[in-house]
Amino acid sequence: MNILITGVGGQGIITLKKVLSYASIKEGRFFRASEVHGLSQRGGSVSVHFRFGKKVNPVRNRERCLRSISNGVNSPLIGRAEADLIIGLDLLEAARAVDFASVNSIYLANDYFIPFFQLSAFTKEDFLKIVKPMTKNIFIVEATKICQEKLKSSVFESIFLLGFAFSKKLIPFKEQSLMFGVEKSVPVKFIKQNKEAFNLPRTFERYSRL
Known part of the structure; x- marks a missing residue:
């Protein structure tokens, strides 16, 4: 499976990569991941390519196992x-990833845009004009707004989207594997809130499916 995560620096994109990596290790999945950073650590474009295969079946010949x-x-x-x-944490960055999409791709976009000096507004309608001709499998979620309302901070938006993807069965990982990934990837003092963010989509849904 190929997962592309995109947004801007500071939105928790690298944290998502870590969570998925640990979840893959927990389940014995073969995976590869790559990061692409913009010009600045915070506010610059960031994307993660995350690819994983099937679970490992132990065999005696290690080389043959790795090939399989x-x-x-x-x-x-x-x-x-x-x-x-x-998975797009910013609408504009999600739209910019359209070249990686096909008719079978699923889009999970955060209904949020971070303005910058060249562009002060980019709406959900602008996003759909770009993405909808490519794929009709689109979820738009108010992740930032919900996290601000329920958890008093938007920093949990990436884990919220991960929880949404899990709740809609968009990713094949087990819940305990993803929780293991969260525990390994975030500071100890924020583990509880991140787990709350992960579980929030099951009880508090506010999204559009197009």
Whole structure:
């Protein structure tokens, strides 16, 4: 499976990569991941390519095992029109990832845009004009707004979207594996709130499916 995560610096994109990496390790999945950073640590464009194959079946011949479980995951980069799931924490950055989408791709976009000096507004309608001709499998979620309302901070928006993806069965990981990933990836003092963010989509849904 190929997952592309995109947004801007400071939105928890690298944290999501860590969570998925630990979840893959927990389940014995072969995976590769790559990060692409913009010009600044906070506010610059950031994307993560995350690719994983099937679970490991232990065999005596380690080399043969690795060949069998890679399942075509030979490069850490997702090719054009090869993303199965695109998670966008910023509407504009999600729209910019459209070249990685195909008719079968699923989009999970945060209904939030961070303005910058060249563009002061980018709406959900602007996003749909770009993405909808490519795929009709689109979820738009008010992750930032919900986290601000329920958890008093938007910093949990990335884990909220991960929880949404899990609740809609957009990713094949087990819940305990993802929780293991959260525990390994976030500071100890924030584990409880991140777990709350992960579980929030099950009880507090505010999204559009198009």
